[in-house]
Amino acid sequence: MRFLTTKRLTWFLIIAGVYILYSVAFASGSGGAATDAEKAMEEPVLSVLLQLIVILLAAKLGGDLFERIKAPAVLGELVLGMVIGNLHLLGFDGFEPFKHNVTLEILAEIGVIILLFEVGLESTVKEMMKVGLASFMVATFGVVAPFFLGWGVSVLFLPEESIYVHIFIGATLTATSVGITARVLKDIGKVNTREAKIILGAAVIDDIMGLVILAVVTGVISAAAAGTGEGVSSGTVLWIIAKAVLFIFGAIAIGSFVLPAFFKFGFRLKVKGVLLSFSLLVCFLLAYLAGEVGLAPIVGAFAAGLILEEVWFKDYHSRGEQSIQDLISPIATFMVPIFFVRMGMLVDLTTFANLEILGFAALLTLAAIVGKQACSLAIFDKTTNRIAIGLGMIPRGEVGLIFAGIGAKLVLEGEAVINSSTYSAVVIMVIITTLVTPPLLIFSMLRKGNAQDKAEQVKEIPASGR
């Protein structure tokens, strides 16, 4: 049976390939003015369609491949993305435009926003409050330890650089990128465990901390470069903290108060699809506002998911409408893999070829991974799987790259604070922390105490479909 399947796929791919080639040849052949002009109008849509086709196929084939070897599907999406994104090394550069398409980038971002919204839906604000202190402690430990370890690695490898460079490199290691952890927890059905809640809460908090550190470090370096020695004022720092914290608590307070009325209003609208549209509206609104105050949009999307409570929608359900989770699920199936496959595509394998960079990158990665294991020290509760929490905090993503990007633009004594080889090392650190997390986290979550997990799991309407 397996053989037949493969044979059929090959068959299909051959036919599809021939068909595409013939169409393309036709189209570019003697299309005449009409075709060319129409094509010019449609071009942006067509290229995105082609990219979505490749990504949808890659996501499912990669997912299947990795599920078969008992590895998580998301790793398959990342790895197949890496393969596609590096085919140019073998001389095929048909996939290169994928990396620079703004629309695909935005679709990927919306995908990860939908993912965090979905994950947030599985918890409530009340449940998160319960783990608030634990999350805060985990975030603090998980910011401090990698910061100083990164600093140390920098001192070791770049002894001739100034202290500012060391500080900046330490800062790039602080913020957790929770997308991959959220996806893994969702895939293995562990979003409702205490561990998951602590990790997700801590990721929100360390995003705020990272924001503050970046502001301080950038301010100090800018001042040093200008020779004023003034640094960043404590007022500015307080302001940054204040607006991030205000956003979180403001969203929760106003959201819990206003949103039930908003959905009651929506219930009376004489038009289909209100529940889904309004839920997406709330998700996008909080993601947008989070972005506006300087946080990652996914933090806002997660908050939106937390705030929305299924009990508000009894009216909708009683007239036969599906739960929000069921409605969001197909959108997530479509859009979430775009984020992970694209993330894989952006991995440039040639960065691994430079041995000198590789040594620095290896130690930086070690600092990033070991540093976050300090998180487990913040957990005193013995029934909680503290190892899993340390592992779940490992991934670094966009925020680390954004930090490095800002460092690359900061100039001190005529040199960029983050030079190109340091930037490559940071990229490698991001790649490795992303790739190692899924298997480690799954191993830890599924090995330890299934019974105790179950006891803590909150019963919710199960998400179907995906």
Place this chain on the structure above:
Amino acid sequence: MRFLTTKRLTWFLIIAGVYILYSVAFASGSGGAATDAEKAMEEPVLSVLLQLIVILLAAKLGGDLFERIKAPAVLGELVLGMVIGNLHLLGFDGFEPFKHNVTLEILAEIGVIILLFEVGLESTVKEMMKVGLASFMVATFGVVAPFFLGWGVSVLFLPEESIYVHIFIGATLTATSVGITARVLKDIGKVNTREAKIILGAAVIDDIMGLVILAVVTGVISAAAAGTGEGVSSGTVLWIIAKAVLFIFGAIAIGSFVLPAFFKFGFRLKVKGVLLSFSLLVCFLLAYLAGEVGLAPIVGAFAAGLILEEVWFKDYHSRGEQSIQDLISPIATFMVPIFFVRMGMLVDLTTFANLEILGFAALLTLAAIVGKQACSLAIFDKTTNRIAIGLGMIPRGEVGLIFAGIGAKLVLEGEAVINSSTYSAVVIMVIITTLVTPPLLIFSMLRKGNAQDKAEQVKEIPASGR
């Protein structure tokens, strides 16, 4: 109760407004380097999120408003889009960037692709074959009559222009833009009627005819401009027809043959969400290929929907997975209104202020509407609602605008074939044909013979959700 609702909404909007203003003020106030830099990285995502928020809200409020006055929801989406898109006339230009955002444009295009896919799913290839001849006749009548009427209007209003201008203006009136008709038929649950199938089939065929006419007309004018008098070769025309027809029949033949195996293969993949992902893949692939051969991508999406047969997915359903229609429905709820609200936004009300253009536009619109009523003459079957078919073929959309856009670039004796006032008249024609269709079509479809419609309706798994 109603009053309370409005009060609550006002309340919500005030709070939301204040909240947004305060966030924006915060963000742009004293953000410091960190916020600015992070914002710069996130900017494209944030602006699209903001646009989606506005569109989701406008779609539901507009839909509700129009449903209350017994008008179709889609008209509400268009009209609220028009309001938003023309607020700059009142001095508020916060929505202007919406019109030029490429990503929003592509999301809108994907929205209408999903819509036509959904509509296609409700029919089968076999059912369409049954109405094939009727569709062909309807398409032919509906291309010939508007072409000559448009020519006549042009002779009347622009007597000093050359024959080529008249021909070109006639050509812009030929192709039906089936998105709005499909949406209306779907909203009133009439996609499975014989009338709907004839209209949808005819729209596919007249897209091919339009393509050919455009190629011929453009070729003739280019030749006249170059003074060679050669025109377009019959070989080129045959080629354009051949590849469009080959695409349609190739897709159906290869699709019906290969796709069952493809989905059988997918069934064995050990990963979630295969059914939806593979269905979208087929939809996007055919939309892409249609675009590549010069047809509208929605023609390919519709073909994809026709080809996919729910019986192939028994295996998936027997393990508890939802039908494709149920899986697609939430994605459609999210993405389809983007197309219609955005279409409304692009309406420039100032074009209606020029009286001279308005007269030409009015007659052109009349030619467009009356011309398509010739379609009803192509129907000899007395049980079919021929008036509805004529009405369903009225809308002109992108294709008309694309034609006009090409004409604006063609230069003959130092002047553009389509000058700016003619272009405005075509735009007005597109707007009016779009706006008049929903109420007329609904009136005709719901008035005439409910009993006979029901007799012809094919039983399918009902789509839920939206």
